[in-house]
Amino acid sequence: MDSALAVQLALALASMAGVLGYRVYFRGERAARAAGRTSRPMPVPVRALMTVSVVGVWFVMPFLPQPLLGAWPDAALSAARAPDLLPAMPGRWGQLLLGAPFAVGGFAVYVVLMRRNATVTARDYSRPAKLLMSGAYGHVRHPVVVARFLGTCGLVLVTGAAYTALLLPLLAAQLWLTARIEEREVLEPCFGKQFDVYRRSVPGFICPQVLLLAAVLALGLIVPWL
Template sequence: MASETNQDAPQSNGKATGGLKPTTATLLAEAIAAPGKHPHFIRGLALHFAETAIFLVAVIGAIALGLGITAYFGEHRYVLAYLVAYAGFRFSDLIVRDDAADSPPHEELSRRIVAQLPLLLTFAAAPFERTYVYGGAAPAFVRALGLLLELLGMWLALGARIQLGFFTAGRTAENPVLVTRGFYHYLRHPIYAGTFLVTFGWTLIYGAPVTAILTLIIGAIFAQRRLKSEEAAMRARFGEEYDAYMRTTDALIPAIW
């Protein structure tokens, strides 16, 4: 009489072959139909997608080097100066960042990569607009202004992150600290303000007005949603203390927003 349990089928030599594993296509179909049933598969798929995207970007960069991108940088010194400064900014930001994420590392990596997609669009759109719409290079004073805004944004974002870590040293979950000194005395979100200046400076490096306007609009929309969520959490955490802080400071732009 056959057993009702799903046992491994024996091979001809008497050894068990093991149960058949579901294929990727099967898991993908099940994950689409019931997302909560295979959360690990969804996270793994997102991580693999991010890994593939990073590799493709690296391949494109290698091709660009092979086509003589170094000569291009030699002719466009402001572009090279921006990219060198930006690389230093991102590296410094990683060093001073307080990574206290609750999610697993691969989930945090996926989240951060997805969050960078609007920035990558800006990096692609500005040179595309300059090259295929206007041609040539932007006026020198516009490019110099873009580099100046980038350096100002780096100083603001990195300085604010360092101050945040310094003023909250020794904090605990039972005794949180609301930072209202340094850059936070003037702006509630100086890190976001600085990061936006860094991004907006790229549109000026290439002199791409359409990309600059879209960056302002899309950036304002994203910032409004992000700040609303974060400030609601801060008000729930600090209560009247944060309400009083909001009444005496601006969010991103002094005297404007």
């Protein structure tokens, strides 16, 4: 296996540690409440693990040396390497210009939504003060996950990172798992019937707007290999 691909794969798999830490924290808080103990804030090590593994790792991966999107696996272009922020290859400017709004917009929306989340989890991260259902949450139940994924896809297009592009399904699986953990361990126990009604009326990740954005990104990621 190519050493660059091995590094990418190792980082992608290591990022799953954050998902495990997330689950252990929420399970521990549920057990504490069942035993009559007071909930505690998310411990700093767990928060740091989540930030580094779930967010930081996937932000760094596209900037590590690897074949260039659209060049690999063409032997004639094997010397082309990502990140490629000053494109020389035909078509790379199109990828960069397509990816930049998704990267900037996706991560900006992510930050805004995380700050909104903080308003209902400030006192107890494992027991939100209320169920967010308006704004972006009126279109999909997990807009933070959608913003993270679309933003990372945009960053992959900006850098031209071929191996990171190949591993995006692992990121999708990781984000799906974190969303499922939140629903099962936090939202269902805390909001019961209210969350059940919300879940039945609002999709988890895909709405017409997200579907359109995903289709545009998919073209940018797939066309270079056709």
